[in-house]
Amino acid sequence: MLWPALQVLSYGELTSDALRSLLDVLRLETVPRTEGPGAAKSIAHRSFTDNAGSRLVLDLARTGDVGWVVTLFFDGERPSVDTVESHRVLLREAVERHGLTVIEITPAATADEVHVVPAPPQGAPESGIGVSWDLPYDDLEHLWPHVRLRKDAPREVKEVKLRELMRAPAWSAAPELLRTQAESFLRGH
Secondary structure (H helix, E strand, O other): EEEEEEEEEEOOOOOHHHHHHHHOOOEOOOOOOOOOOOOHHEEEEEEEOOOOOEEEEEEEEEEEOOOOEEEEEEEEOOOOHHHHHHHHHHHHHHHHHHHEEEEEEEOOOOOHHHHOOOOOOOOOOOOOOOOOOOOOOOOOHHHHHHHHHOOOOHHHHHHHHHHHHHHOOOHHHHHHHHHHHHHHHHHHO
């Protein structure tokens, strides 16, 4: 079974020449991936092994007319941090060089790799949805997986995700201990 180790979500128009160039830079074959999550949207991929002998798959998929997802999948052992980080640099550079805008990189290593939903315009009516806290978390350390972060995620990434969560109407109904821990975390304690 394939599992994502790194995913770059981006958007933008690609001419057929730019798409061909992106495929060449990433050394992808124009054969869709047939296994793993999101295979139906795949347009090109390549399989290879890392230094430890684990099978990896690099895949390019479309999401809508101008959405693109480049994913590094692994089968078996999770790739090393060095492998993931070298692919982070490669994928981000390739996407940006071809005129695409990065929306989010998962897992995020820096704050600019986190997608933050824009706040509603000033004066917009608030939604009545989400005014209660239905999550079972009352401790900050247990909250990170809910916002799609590992406990060892970089602090700046955690800060961005936490600030986004705290903007939600439901935050006012979150347990007092959690709100206190969140404020303390953002103050650097």
